[in-house]
Amino acid sequence: MARIIASVNCSHVPAIGAAWDQGKTNTPYWAPIFNGFDFSKKWIAALKPDVVILVYNDHASAFSLEIIPTFALGCAAEFPPADEGWGPRPVPVVKGHPEFASHIAQSVILDEFDLTVVNKMAVDHGLTVPLSLMFGQPREWPCKVIPLPVNVVVFPPPTGNRCYNFGKAIRKAVESYPEDLRVVIFGTGGMSHQLQGPRAGLINSKFDKNFLDNLVKNPKKVAKIPFIEYVREAGSEAIELVMWLISRGALHDDVREVYRFYHVPSSNTALGHLILENKTRKAPARKRK
Amino acid sequence: MAAKKKAARPAKGRREPIKGFDDVPGTTLFDMQRARVGYHLNMFCMSLMKAENRAEFKADEAAYLRKFPMTEEQRDAVLKRDWNRMIWSGGNVYFLSKLFSSDGLSFQYVAAEMTGLTQEQYAEMMLKGGRSIEGNRSKSEHKKRG
Numbered sequence: 290m291a292r293i294i295a296s297v298n299c300s301h302v303p304a305i306g307a308a309w310d311q312g313k314t315n316t317p318y319w320a321p322i323f324n325g326f327d328f329s330k331k332w333i334a335a336l337k338p339d340v341v342i343l344v345y346n347d348h349a350s351a352f353s354l355e356i357i358p359t360f361a362l363g364c365a366a367e368f369p370p371a372d373e374g375w376g377p378r379p380v381p382v383v384k385g386h387p388e389f390a391s392h393i394a395q396s397v398i399l400d401e402f403d404l405t406v407v408n409k410m411a412v413d414h415g416l417t418v419p420l421s422l423m424f425g426q427p428r429e430w431p432c433k434v435i436p437l438p439v440n441v442v443v444f445p446p447p448t449g450n451r452c453y454n455f456g457k458a459i460r461k462a463v464e465s466y467p468e469d470l471r472v473v474i475f476g477t478g479g480m481s482h483q484l485q486g487p488r489a490g491l492i493n494s495k496f497d498k499n500f501l502d503n504l505v506k507n508p509k510k511v512a513k514i515p516f517i518e519y520v521r522e523a524g525s526e527a528i529e530l531v532m533w534l535i536s537r538g539a540l541h542d543d544v545r546e547v548y549r550f551y552h553v554p555s556s557n558t559a560l561g562h563l564i565l566e567n568k569t570r571k572a573p574a575r576k577r578k
Numbered sequence: 579m580a581a582k583k584k585a586a587r588p589a590k591g592r593r594e595p596i597k598g599f600d601d602v603p604g605t606t607l608f609d610m611q612r613a614r615v616g617y618h619l620n621m622f623c624m625s626l627m628k629a630e631n632r633a634e635f636k637a638d639e640a641a642y643l644r645k646f647p648m649t650e651e652q653r654d655a656v657l658k659r660d661w662n663r664m665i666w667s668g669g670n671v672y673f674l675s676k677l678f679s680s681d682g683l684s685f686q687y688v689a690a691e692m693t694g695l696t697q698e699q700y701a702e703m704m705l706k707g708g709r710s711i712e713g714n715r716s717k718s719e720h721k722k723r724g
Contacts, residue, residue, distance in 0.1 A: 304685070349672040353624045354617055374627050374679035442672055444595065444609035481708075485671045486662060488604030489689040490700060492708025517598045521715055525605050554704040557689055 291389070291463045291470035295336065295547070296536040297329070298563040299422055301345060301477045303414040304556035306378055309421050322560060325550040326422045329564060332547065333423050337431070338473040340386055342459065343416055344437045344532045345477045348373070350413035357443050358405035360455065363436035364390040371411035380417050386433040389466060393435070396462030402455050412436055419477045441478070441529050445516065452531045453512040456538020463539075476536030478529025482558035491524040492559045497551065500530060501563055505546050508537045541567045601716045608670045616668020619656070622646040623673040632680045661692050
């Protein structure tokens with residue numbers, strides 16, 4: 290049976306991709322950010338997942354205003370990097386897992402999460418920047434990747450609670466797949482940032498720290514944070530953080546925090562990064578009434 | 579029957595779809611209504627993802643803009659590169675990024691313009707930890723501080 294063994298959360302700032310691609314990773318501005326992922330690269334290289342389910346949002350690349358799916362799942366065999374207006378990033382083509390992805394789509398739809406199946410899609414920095422941060426610059430990505438774009442651009446995005454429960458449905462879908470696959474789920478975007486209007490540049494480290502603490506220990510509390518609180522406290526683009534609840538919902542209630550990193554600024558954004566593992570369960574003897 | 583509730587007065591003819599939003603300073607909500615009003619403005623921006631369209635736009639911006647059924651206000655904001663006006667008239671920053679990328683401008687440059695800072699001042703503010711939430715949480719808080 291397939292299993293989700295861990296989650297990776299991180300911001301997906303486009304400037305990080307540009308810094309990679311232009312060889313600026315060692316400059317004083319960028320070095321602390323890339324060094325913050327040294328541990329993570331080693332950790333995932335040792336873990337060798339078979340599949341990554343990557344929760345992110347498209348930024349007017351694959352989806353314009355023509356079609357706005359709330360939840361979508363990439364079921365294709367390949368996803369090319371998108372041309373976001375300055376040419377596609379020089380990163381490998383993302384290889385999907387059509388069979389597994391179709392299974393997940395079918396399972397979650399039967400579980401009342403009516404996502405959109407996508408069989409042709411380019412993937413933008415929302416997906417490729419987290420892959421670069423975790424895997425560096427390989428010739429091929431070392432595992433299959435199933436893209437899971439979420440609408441957080443046009444209001445209303447899905448609520449935190451909906452995302453959290455969607456994560457649980459994904460876990461159920463994964464665990465009902467017969468092949469032994471080791472899966473890591475990425476929840477990306479955030480943390481506090483605002484890219485528009487006179488309040489652009491807003492950062493709220495206190496909000497971010499509370500979010501990280503509670504996401505680990507009390508995700509149900511995080512799931513109740515309303516839209517207005519994200520916007521008011523952490524900026525209009527911080528709503529991306531609801532995607533971290535999808536990955537959190539896909540893990541067990543009780544998790545181990547393996548690694549945390551937080552840095553301001555990354556371009557306009559507070560960069561947050563968290564790795565959580567499911568505790569290996571030694572089914573405790575439980576009394577039955 | 580429930581007592582007739584007095585409707586909250588929408589700011590400048592617009593009713594925000596969530597409670598409390600009109601008290602958030604300096605922020606525009608890109609909701610379904612704005613996405614509808616801004617549809618052609620944003621789709622014009624999307625068209626700039628193709629090199630041949632960028633070339634055509636650069637050759638004669640006003641003529642290219644006439645191909646899209648946008649409002650005069652939107653066209654004027656584009657020609658003047660008034661990013662805040664584009665956002666107020668239904669533009670979304672991820673779509674506008676196609677326009678400023680084809681101008682060779684960065685997210686940080688445009689963010690600085692929208693806040694009325696120079697890029698240097700804005701970059702400095704970010705290096706010092708960003709715009710503080712204190713005093714920027716709500717319009718009422720903003721006023722109290724004077």
